[in-house]
Amino acid sequence: MSASAPAPRRGAPITDIASLRADFPGLHQQVRGKPLAYLDNAASSQCPVPVLDAMLRQQKMNHANVHRGVHELSSRATDAYEGARERIRAYINAASGTEIVYTRGTTESINLVASSLGGSLLGAGDEVLVTEMEHHSNIVPWQLVCERTGARLVPAPITERGELDVDAFERLLTERTRIVAVGHVSNALGTINPLRELIDKAHAAGAVVLVDGAQAMPHMRVDVRALDCDFYAFSGHKMYAPTGIGVLYGRETLLDRMPPYQGGGEMILTVSFDRSVWNSLPYKFEAGTPNVTGAVALGAAVDYLGGIDFDAVTEHERALLDYASERLLELDGARIIGTARHKAGVLSFVLGSIHAHDLGTIVDREGVAIRTGHHCAMPVMERFGVPATARASFALYNSREDVDRLAAGLRKALEIFA
Ligand code: C6P
Secondary structure, three states: OOOOOOOOOOOOOEOOHHHHHHHOHHHOOEEOOEEOEEOEOOOOOOOOHHHHHHHHHHHHHOOOOOOOOOOHHHHHHHHHHHHHHHHHHHHHOOOOHHHEEEEOOHHHHHHHHHHHHHHHHOOOOOEEEEEOOOOHHHOHHHHHHHHHHOOEEEEEOEOOOOOEOHHHHHHHOOOOEEEEEEEOEOOOOOEEOOHHHHHHHHHHOOOEEEEEOOOOOOOOOOOHHHHOOOEEEEEHHHOOOOOOOEEEEEOHHHHHHOOOOOOOOOOEEEEOOOOEEEOOOOHHHOOOOOOHHHHHHHHHHHHHHHOEOHHHHHHHHHHHHHHHHHHHHOOOOEEEOOOOOOEOOEEEEEEOOEOHHHHHHHHHHOOEEOEEEOOOOHHHHHHHOOOOEEEEEOOOOOOHHHHHHHHHHHHHHHHHHO
């Protein structure tokens, strides 16, 4: 282990999820004179102490550029950076570290694939199949490459519950479908897609599959080989690491034949004015000085998550979601947007005719943080005929008390707008 690697949790997996609250200093503060109830985890989750410690240690004692220096600090930084890559690889069960590309986050991961693979694979008449529940990050990069190549973006419909219409998805898969880009968990609805089934169908049709895993990683253990996906994109800041770091998992055979996404230092072996030779994987896709501290922190976050029993997390978050749904539906005019049978910790809702932004502002005065708006999923809003929703989203550290505080805040909003 490198000098700067955080100590992984040892012993039996943590099953007492409530006890983990103490690990998150950000939760223990007053906001607007009230204790914070942080329910905006789908936007960004708080960092636990081991992640914060790893960041501080990296910046304080091991700060240097990676892969470039022969001096001690550079070699420590490189060890920490590469050590984190190996732990992330193991965490998602990728076959090799060459398949783990550091990026700024899910958005950059998807842009990388859309631009590099899409740009070389797609041609006029080809199709990219997405779903109506995608985040803009899994729509717009494909639109850009479709414009460039003459390919077409095809959205598979979702049902009234906010589930993917799998029959329609299958009908839309044709010999023209070259790429399927699908979210694992919807940020606006909470729907968990039947991923393995969709991947098998897409592969049977000869398509390459990219999964947007931004909202799945904090809620479940993801095994990219068990899923058999070709690409899996995720962000550190939704899984207890900081912003500015994420990962693109890619099947080595595909990454190998894809052209670089960005040019610069690190992604080359040799450069002359006639031609340059690309570096090996994954460095071919990591141009420029990377976010070393972010990578180290993400390594610490997967160590942290690796020490937790995910069955307990799922049960805890499921119980919270059920409780929050019940409390919400006690309120006049409450409507939940997204009632899929399989949901992760997202509760999107409207309350009568009160605008979502007003709800967000009123509960914020009570110390409750939720997100309001279209959640970068405008097609979802259009599908359900609402301009915006309020969204409470749960992490493993949330409690029933947080939900009660939200319900009380929403009652206040109802009184104000009565
Ligand atoms: N969703 C939310 O509040 P970045 O910004 O690259 O880390 O992640 C983008 C992204 C991609 N896919 C899904 C499913 C997402 O939920 C997000 C980010 C945040 O819902 C911010 S819009």
